Amino acid sequence: MATFPSPSSPSSATKTHRQYSFLVTTTKLPILKSDPIDALGARLGIPIPEMIFGDNLLSLTHVPSGWSLSFSAEPALDLVDKTGASMLKVAYASEWSATREKTSAGIKEVVKPFDWSYSTSYRGTETRGANGEALAKKKKAGEGKEGKEGKEEKAEKAEQIPLELLRRRDPILFADEVVLYESELDDNGISVLSVKVRVMEQRMLILCRFFMRLDNVVVRVRDTRVYADFGDEKVIREWTSREDKFENVKRNLYMSGLMPDAITVALRDSNQIANLLPVVEHEVESVSLKSA
Amino acid sequence: MPSLPSSVDLDECIARLYKKELLAESVIEAICAKTKELLMRESNVVHVQAPVTVVGDIHGQFYDLIEIFRIGGWCPDTNYLFLGDYVDRGMFSVETISLLVCLKLRYPDRIHLIRGNHESRGVTQSYGFYTECVRKYNSANIWHHFTDLFDYLTLSVVINNQIFCVHGGLSPSIHSIDQIKVIDRYREIPHEGPMADLVWSDPDPERDEFSLSPRGAGYTFGAQVVQKFLSVNNMVHILRAHQLCQEGYQTLFDDRLSTVWSAPNYCYRCGNMASVLEVDSNGGRFFNIFAAAPENDQVKDMQMPDKMNPGGEPGALPDYFL
Numbered sequence: 001m002a003t004f005p006s007p008s009s010p011s012s013a014t015k016t017h018r019q020y021s022f023l024v025t026t027t028k029l030p031i032l033k034s035d036p037i038d039a040l041g042a043r044l045g046i047p048i049p050e051m052i053f054g055d056n057l058l059s060l061t062h063v064p065s066g067w068s069l070s071f072s073a074e075p076a077l078d079l080v081d082k083t084g085a086s087m088l089k090v091a092y093a094s095e096w097s098a099t100r101e102k103t104s105a106g107i108k109e110v111v112k113p114f115d116w117s118y119s120t121s122y123r124g125t126e127t128r129g130a131n132g133e134a135l136a137k138k139k140k141a142g143e144g145k146e147g148k149e150g151k152e153e154k155a156e157k158a159e160q161i162p163l164e165l166l167r168r169r170d171p172i173l174f175a176d177e178v179v180l181y182e183s184e185l186d187d188n189g190i191s192v193l194s195v196k197v198r199v200m201e202q203r204m205l206i207l208c209r210f211f212m213r214l215d216n217v218v219v220r221v222r223d224t225r226v227y228a229d230f231g232d233e234k235v236i237r238e239w240t241s242r243e244d245k246f247e248n249v250k251r252n253l254y255m256s257g258l259m260p261d262a263i264t265v266a267l268r269d270s271n272q273i274a275n276l277l278p279v280v281e282h283e284v285e286s287v288s289l290k291s292a
Numbered sequence: 293m294p295s296l297p298s299s300v301d302l303d304e305c306i307a308r309l310y311k312k313e314l315l316a317e318s319v320i321e322a323i324c325a326k327t328k329e330l331l332m333r334e335s336n337v338v339h340v341q342a343p344v345t346v347v348g349d350i351h352g353q354f355y356d357l358i359e360i361f362r363i364g365g366w367c368p369d370t371n372y373l374f375l376g377d378y379v380d381r382g383m384f385s386v387e388t389i390s391l392l393v394c395l396k397l398r399y400p401d402r403i404h405l406i407r408g409n410h411e412s413r414g415v416t417q418s419y420g421f422y423t424e425c426v427r428k429y430n431s432a433n434i435w436h437h438f439t440d441l442f443d444y445l446t447l448s449v450v451i452n453n454q455i456f457c458v459h460g461g462l463s464p465s466i467h468s469i470d471q472i473k474v475i476d477r478y479r480e481i482p483h484e485g486p487m488a489d490l491v492w493s494d495p496d497p498e499r500d501e502f503s504l505s506p507r508g509a510g511y512t513f514g515a516q517v518v519q520k521f522l523s524v525n526n527m528v529h530i531l532r533a534h535q536l537c538q539e540g541y542q543t544l545f546d547d548r549l550s551t552v553w554s555a556p557n558y559c560y561r562c563g564n565m566a567s568v569l570e571v572d573s574n575g576g577r578f579f580n581i582f583a584a585a586p587e588n589d590q591v592k593d594m595q596m597p598d599k600m601n602p603g604g605e606p607g608a609l610p611d612y613f614l
Contacts, residue, residue: 029563030562030563031538031562031563031564032538033539034537034538034539050535051536051559084506090507090509092483092484095483095484107464107501107503113506116506116507163614167612167614172610175610177611179561184419186510187410187418187419188507196611198610198611198613207613215418261422261423261426264417264422264423265423267418268418
């Protein structure tokens with residue numbers, strides 16, 4: 001019989017990897033039972049997605065300073081709009097409400113409006129280091145002065161995650177992927193927040209991705225990338241939010257030469273879609289953790 | 293009733309499917325055509341007598357379906373009622389629905405299959421069954437055979453005149469069982485109306501009445517709705533599936549409604565338990581709880597959500613994601 005670790009013994013579900021000054025921890029447990037779900041729902045004030053991995057965790061800790069960044073479901077769900085102000089409607093909602101009035105016009109109450117697509121701008125939960133180390137947007141070299149765009153650009157550039165180093169096939173010493181929550185949006189698409197990590201000898205990368213596809217309406221990919229360089233003990237966090245109308249995504253997949261069946265598959269795969277979506281928000285922060 | 297082509301031996305088909313072997317396309321076509329004729333004669337509300345074992349969502353988790361037979365007894369020694377959602381998400385939707393359809397055709401009074409919201413052309417194109425059919429048969433033909441058959445599945449079952457069984461839940465358009473009987477069900481599941489509600493709606497224990505889903509389509513139903521429906525129809529319990537529960541089942545509204553969920557470790561990653569509900573001849577209910585079948589270890593970790601591709605092959609290479 002396949003067995004699963006229980007929340008009462010999270011140690012068996014937890015993996016750790018230490019690389020120089022950094023410690024990576026992942027915890028993978030089953031979805032929450034109904035009582036913890038009710039408690040979480042009461043704390044957050046919104047219905048909880050049906051696949052809620054409330055005990056799961058991925059964290060990165062800089063051991064000497066105590067600085068850490070962790071990813072878990074509850075703080076991510078806490079950032080979901082609870083007012084209904086940014087609430088989406090399924091594609092056939094107007095057709096549905098027009099015809100239903102005949103039979104059930106009396107039912108007008110929408111239960112607790114909220115953003116049921118579970119869209120979150122979660123970038124992880126940060127704990128400051130002992131000396132107050134925290135992620136911050138880098139002060140631009142030319143800030144406050146005019147006519148220094150060249151220098152400004154250079155400072156910005158230095159801040160990017162070094163993709164060329166990450167493209168190298170350095171051996172992966174530790175890798176894991178942890179789902180935080182997932183909803184099938186009543187079969188109107190998918191909403192999933194998951195986080196994965198790979199650790200190489202000199203550097204590591206975390207990708208926390210929120211992927212949401214509401215069929216025939218909209219597609220969102222919101223990525224938080226966390227890069228740590230073990231040599232200079234610097235961490236860069238890059239936030240990229242992408243979004244496009246569903247029909248545009250489908251058209252772009254078609255234009256890329258995919259056959260209809262392959263488009264169906266691609267629409268389920270955020271890796272195939274992400275780069276087709278225009279960036280709507282981008283931000284880079286960093287923190288230096290090397291002790292003076 | 294005209295018989296199957298002599299080349300098709302139903303018992304042999306069942307034996308092969310128990311071993312997870314695929315049937316030939318022409319055999320599937322003949323079996324679906326035959327089963328359609330059988331289902332066409334079933335009412336929208338089928339009455340059965342206990343004892344019967346009630347099974348919730350399977351979602352193509354073939355090994356767990358076999359585990360259910362191991363635990364609950366093999367067909368036809370045990371009577372079965374399946375509440376729908378046979379396909380999508382799991383890796384073996386084709387094998388699962390092939391076996392269930394063959395069993396239905398072989399033992400029509402011993403096994404009943406209700407339609408779930410996934411027994412639909414639209415949903416199966418997005419959630420894996422279509423892709424799996426094309427991958428395993430190199431054409432969409434068997435997807436057409438099965439989805440055409442889905443249009444004939446019944447919508448509800450009543451056990452011992454006292455337990456109402458449906459995939460999703462109640463509808464504001466339906467007060468009496470007789471209103472279900474007049475639905476024209478031989479069609480794709482519509483977006484709205486009583487047929488949609490029966491396969492889609494969810495209970496809401498914090499409410500009394502029907503409420504609109506925030507999604508802009510669909511209902512939830514509350515305690516008063518359940519009580520009224522049971523008293524109007526002179527029944528004691530509503531039994532449905534449709535919602536994942538970590539414990540494998542959930543009972544609401546002072547034991548007036550149960551959800552039964554039969555896909556353990558859903559999508560090979562949720563770690564949840566599953567159950568089947570055994571109804572004895574007196575109407576007593578017992579949840580038989582089980583975990584994922586050991587054979588699933590072969591496919592474990594193949595399906596993380598962002599490569600959720602139930603029709604695809606697993607990738608074993610290290611993931612140099614950027």
